[in-house]
Amino acid sequence: MAQSDGHLVDQIAQLNAARNLVLGDAAFYNQIVNGVLPIIGARARLELRRWGSEFLAETFASPALPAAQKEQLGTDVLQTIRDILLLPEGDKLVLTNIVQTAASLYPLVFRHVINHPEDREAWENVTAIKHDILRRWDSFPYPVKVCCIKFVQRVVQMQTHGLISDPRRPEQNETSLAIVPRNHAFLSLPNLEAEASGLLDRLLYVFQEESSDPLLVNATLNCLSVLVRSRQSVGNKIINAILNFFPAKHVRSPVTPTIRVGIKSMERTAKALMINILKRSPNHPLAGKMQHYVERLIQSRLETADDTSRKRASPSEPTDGLDSAKRARLDAETPPLLKIPPMPPGPNSYAQLYTLTNDAGLSSFDVKQLPADMLVKIVIPLLARVDQSLLNQAVDAIRMRYQTLQKQQSSQPPPEEDDDYEPEYQPMDVPEPMAEQTGAMSMDTADLEPDLVSLGPFVLPQPPPLSEEEAAEVGRSAVGRVFGMLASSDVAATAAKGKSQQQLGFARLAGSTFDRDAWVTMLTRLATRSPAGLEMQGKKSEDAASRRKPTISNSIRETLYRYILEDFRGRVNVGIMWLNEEWYNDRVQMKFAASQRVEEDEEASVPLHYDHWVLRLLDGFLPYLDSRDTKIFIRFLSEIPEVTIAITQRVASLAKDPERVNLCVHSLQYLILFRPPAREICLNALEDVYQSYEESRPAAGKVLAKWRPQKSDQHQPPPPSDQQQSTLTTRPATQSTDSASELRSTDPNPATPPASQNLEQQPSDPVPS
Numbered sequence: 001m002a003q004s005d006g007h008l009v010d011q012i013a014q015l016n017a018a019r020n021l022v023l024g025d026a027a028f029y030n031q032i033v034n035g036v037l038p039i040i041g042a043r044a045r046l047e048l049r050r051w052g053s054e055f056l057a058e059t060f061a062s063p064a065l066p067a068a069q070k071e072q073l074g075t076d077v078l079q080t081i082r083d084i085l086l087l088p089e090g091d092k093l094v095l096t097n098i099v100q101t102a103a104s105l106y107p108l109v110f111r112h113v114i115n116h117p118e119d120r121e122a123w124e125n126v127t128a129i130k131h132d133i134l135r136r137w138d139s140f141p142y143p144v145k146v147c148c149i150k151f152v153q154r155v156v157q158m159q160t161h162g163l164i165s166d167p168r169r170p171e172q173n174e175t176s177l178a179i180v181p182r183n184h185a186f187l188s189l190p191n192l193e194a195e196a197s198g199l200l201d202r203l204l205y206v207f208q209e210e211s212s213d214p215l216l217v218n219a220t221l222n223c224l225s226v227l228v229r230s231r232q233s234v235g236n237k238i239i240n241a242i243l244n245f246f247p248a249k250h251v252r253s254p255v256t257p258t259i260r261v262g263i264k265s266m267e268r269t270a271k272a273l274m275i276n277i278l279k280r281s282p283n284h285p286l287a288g289k290m291q292h293y294v295e296r297l298i299q300s301r302l303e304t305a306d307d308t309s310r311k312r313a314s315p316s317e318p319t320d321g322l323d324s325a326k327r328a329r330l331d332a333e334t335p336p337l338l339k340i341p342p343m344p345p346g347p348n349s350y351a352q353l354y355t356l357t358n359d360a361g362l363s364s365f366d367v368k369q370l371p372a373d374m375l376v377k378i379v380i381p382l383l384a385r386v387d388q389s390l391l392n393q394a395v396d397a398i399r400m401r402y403q404t405l406q407k408q409q410s411s412q413p414p415p416e417e418d419d420d421y422e423p424e425y426q427p428m429d430v431p432e433p434m435a436e437q438t439g440a441m442s443m444d445t446a447d448l449e450p451d452l453v454s455l456g457p458f459v460l461p462q463p464p465p466l467s468e469e470e471a472a473e474v475g476r477s478a479v480g481r482v483f484g485m486l487a488s489s490d491v492a493a494t495a496a497k498g499k500s501q502q503q504l505g506f507a508r509l510a511g512s513t514f515d516r517d518a519w520v521t522m523l524t525r526l527a528t529r530s531p532a533g534l535e536m537q538g539k540k541s542e543d544a545a546s547r548r549k550p551t552i553s554n555s556i557r558e559t560l561y562r563y564i565l566e567d568f569r570g571r572v573n574v575g576i577m578w579l580n581e582e583w584y585n586d587r588v589q590m591k592f593a594a595s596q597r598v599e600e601d602e603e604a605s606v607p608l609h610y611d612h613w614v615l616r617l618l619d620g621f622l623p624y625l626d627s628r629d630t631k632i633f634i635r636f637l638s639e640i641p642e643v644t645i646a647i648t649q650r651v652a653s654l655a656k657d658p659e660r661v662n663l664c665v666h667s668l669q670y671l672i673l674f675r676p677p678a679r680e681i682c683l684n685a686l687e688d689v690y691q692s693y694e695e696s697r698p699a700a701g702k703v704l705a706k707w708r709p710q711k712s713d714q715h716q717p718p719p720p721s722d723q724q725q726s727t728l729t730t731r732p733a734t735q736s737t738d739s740a741s742e743l744r745s746t747d748p749n750p751a752t753p754p755a756s757q758n759l760e761q762q763p764s765d766p767v768p769s
């Protein structure tokens with residue numbers, strides 16, 4: 001006997017070593033399982049059968065072992081499991097492990113016989129195991145019954161129709177009746193489906209029994225969640241069965257703590273199942289019923305807790321103010337007294353009247369923040385637990401407070417009305433009235449009352465006039481504030497750049513939108529049109545006018561100039577608008593001066609600002625242009641109202657930089673194509689560039705070949721001579737910024753038509769008013 005026990009210990013040790021080996025490497029499962037099957041069979045000792053059944057349950061539940069190997073091993077262990085189940089002795093641990101193994105094997109064997117219809121023996125073995133477990137289900141101990149519930153859930157899941165994810169790949173679909181061929185050799189679809197329906201009814205019968213066991217109910221609820229999620233055909237049936245189950249109704253008195261814990265566990269499991277289903281399928285057809293079921297379970301738990309927390313009912317007659325639930329004792333204490341804080345002084349509100357606590361946080365809490373249904377659930381159990389003596393003391397305290405407030409209000413005298421108040425005073429200048437002089441005194445008093453009583457309107461004195469220097473300083477500060485507002489509005493304009501905005505066009509009203517363009521329009525017109533008619537001077541006063549101090553219009557122009565140069569690429573439209581206003585104002589002033597001049601009068605000079613400021617603006621940003629600014633520069637040249645010789649000379653100066661030769665040529669080419677009034681002077685400037693800068697000849701030669709082909713034939717200009725000067729004549733670059741006539745020169749080239757010279761005097765683009 002001692003030798004057999006020692007041999008058993010050695011065998012268990014070797015088996016544990018084999019288990020550790022497969023736990024470390026799942027590749028050894030095939031060898032170990034086939035090797036231990038003869039040792040743990042039906043004829044083995046109980047200890048070996050316990051170890052073997054536990055090892056098989058672990059093997060087929062292990063996620064490390066692939067499903068294909070499990071399916072192959074499952075057919076090998078079926079006979080061993082069937083032989084152990086047929087043993088007359090029923091060890092609880094062995095039966096528990098065997099049923100767990102059967103629950104893991106049934107899906108594998110079911111799929112195996114679907115794919116291998118010739119293996120009828122495997123299906124007969126698993127069917128015999130299934131029938132044996134179902135026949136002995138009710139007689140098994142509770143641990144085995146719980147495993148039987150899991151086994152039945154697997155059987156129902158396999159023998160009902162599931163979803164087909166991809167008909168082209170049946171190996172990827174889950175195991176169910178949906179993948180069983182209709183012409184299978186021995187699997188009958190109607191019989192299997194009917195058996196699954198009967199087993200499902202047997203599972204759900206636990207909810208209809210008069211005395212429900214919490215262990216079986218909880219195990220069933222946990223297993224049904226898988227069926228509801230994976231089998232829609234039986235999901236509604238399961239949910240309806242659970243909705244009709246209320247654990248509190250299946251309880252019989254007396255209610256012991258064990259029964260109470262069981263009820264609470266069943267309610268919690270049922271609630272968790274319903275909440276899980278609602279989370280996965282919020283649009284379920286039975287979602288409303290499930291939500292109501294969960295709320296009812298919560299309410300039943302509150303009622304159960306309320307009933308269990310109550311003590312014995314109070315007797316019908318009080319016992320001298322003592323606790324009625326206790327036996328009368330000589331040293332019994334009186335009920336606790338409620339401490340009532342005094343009312344605060346001054347006018348009181350209803351909240352202060354009903355406040356019986358000194359806790360500031362509790363007094364300031366707003367009950368309206370809580371929902372009504374939550375308040376009902378809180379207040380009803382609290383009112384049931386309120387001590388009657390404390391409630392009576394609180395009601396009496398509030399009644400006394402209310403009566404005291406009423407007495408205080410009744411004892412106070414009524415407040416005097418303001419209409420009855422009459423001040424007692426005697427006017428200083430009015431003597432004591434006499435009966436015979438009442439009429440005369442009333443007239444005198446009427447005359448004196450306005451002087452004595454009313455002060456009359458108060459008028460502020462006129463401010464002193466501003467000097468010329470002060471007015472100029474105030475104007476400059478106002479202009480500075482407006483430009484500061486323009487800088488801030490640039491950010492808002494950039495933020496709204498992607499939005500579609502209505503283009504108002506020529507019919508717009510300047511300054512009607514109160515945006516950046518409106519402020520720019522107002523500033524440019526203040527600079528150009530506000531001094532209209534004030535700057536015209538005769539020849540004698542030209543020197544005096546030149547020595548005058550800068551006006552507000554010149555200050556605005558200078559600020560506009562600096563504002564544009566700060567960000568020329570982003571504010572080129574401001575410069576174009578400003579120069580158009582300057583050109584338009586110059587033309588209007590010249591026309592007005594010509595209409596006002598008489599032959600005998602001296603010739604009046606009108607200061608022209610366009611020529612001066614366009615050249616200054618060009619000189620300001622030309623040094624910072626590069627080859628990437630072609631579009632911006634061409635836009636500027638195309639939208640200014642007039643192109644003069646001085647402007648073309650500034651453009652031609654770009655050719656001094658080899659990197660900006662293309663910028664110069666493209667700008668002049670655009671003006672030649674699209675500004676006919678300035679075509680001749682631009683061609684002259686392009687000839688100068690062609691002759692002076694060798695880098696420009698490839699690009700400039702193409703343009704000259706079209707417009708002046710006789711000039712483009714000379715790729716290299718000869719040394720300067722009289723003959724060449726007579727062949728290629730350029731316009732003199734005389735420049736004067738005093739008047740518009742000095743900025744224009746005539747072209748001595750006889751090929752230039754006289755109409756082109758007339759066109760030079762007109763703007764190429766209209767200016768919106």
